[in-house]
Amino acid sequence: MSSNAREDILAAAKRSAQAHGYGGLSMRDLAAEVGIKAASLYYHFPSKADLASAVAKRYWEDAAADLEKIWDEYPDPVERLLFFPETFRRALENGNRMCLCSFMGAEFDDLPETVKKEVQIFADVNVAWLKKALIATGAVEPDASDARAKAVFAAVAGAQLMARSRADISLYDTLIDGYRAAGLLPA
Amino acid sequence: MSSNAREDILAAAKRSAQAHGYGGLSMRDLAAEVGIKAASLYYHFPSKADLASAVAKRYWEDAAADLEKIWDEYPDPVERLLFFPETFRRALENGNRMCLCSFMGAEFDDLPETVKKEVQIFADVNVAWLKKALIATGAVEPDASDARAKAVFAAVAGAQLMARSRADISLYDTLIDGYRAAGLLPA
């Protein structure tokens, strides 16, 4: 199937970065998982920074595609918006992992410039989608939609972070319900 | 003044962990900052895990004391609650740092058990205070106060994380305002 080493590396690096961050991503461990030597990684990616940058870029590209699909699959604006937290829930389901870009947001100080840029694009993509989705519900004034979209994104990321720190996915659901009860998400 | 090496180590380690996390906390760099050799750190703390555990413990103890002070200084329940995000804002003001326990929440998988425990207590302390503060406003049903307190905590932590990842403190203010506008925090 995927005898493409470069793709294997990207996939394994993504999984690892979602659990251990940029700093915790070990080139030696990564190589072992893919079945090559650490030195061989540098044939595919000139540095750890370049690898992480490629991983983060792929990450937001995949997220953008997923969000597009959700947009089309949920014609009802409220249902669509309520489905958004599900994308963050899946990382928790997948071995208590978290959003790669949230983890790297914490590691901001130690991130290479190229990686920082991709991490920020991930937030941009999500916020832009949320803004459109909020406006579509008609419940938010267009003027307020940008601030509200950012608030929803930050709150959902925070819920994922808190749930991860207790390895408790039911806490994530409680938090999202709490956002709904408070009015941050439509009820 | 503080010729107490142990206290100097704790203070420097706290600052570093707020910027680089547990994994990014370097014993050699830390020693250099305190003015001793790395090996000497092990006279004061038997391991990096023990040091980090002591730092996290001190961190929630200080937070608990701060919250008590805020409680007394703000007799008005709504004003008191609105002041809560200020405690997280200060870390951003202080060199774009973040809550030590949020960072370590991301690093959950790689944290020693003793450190995990202290990190969770930090959340417990904040949630317990928020719960009391929410009930005092009378705007939240006691039944819903626990879920709401957790939601506020997670949302504020998420706002700090997102603002840090753009090194933009004004974004933090926008997000907190967004929470207010949406009804998560009292307006």
Add this chain to the structure above:
DNA sequence: ACCTGAACACCGTTCAAGT
């Protein structure tokens, strides 16, 4: 009581060398 140099097994990275 408090600190140190030297050593250990790690890490990301480089590079000349292999096929």
Add this chain to the structure above:
DNA sequence: ACCTGAACACCGTTCAAGT
């Protein structure tokens, strides 16, 4: 084209030794 072993400067940690 793709991979490797050996080496580099790092890291957390240990420990015997210093004062």
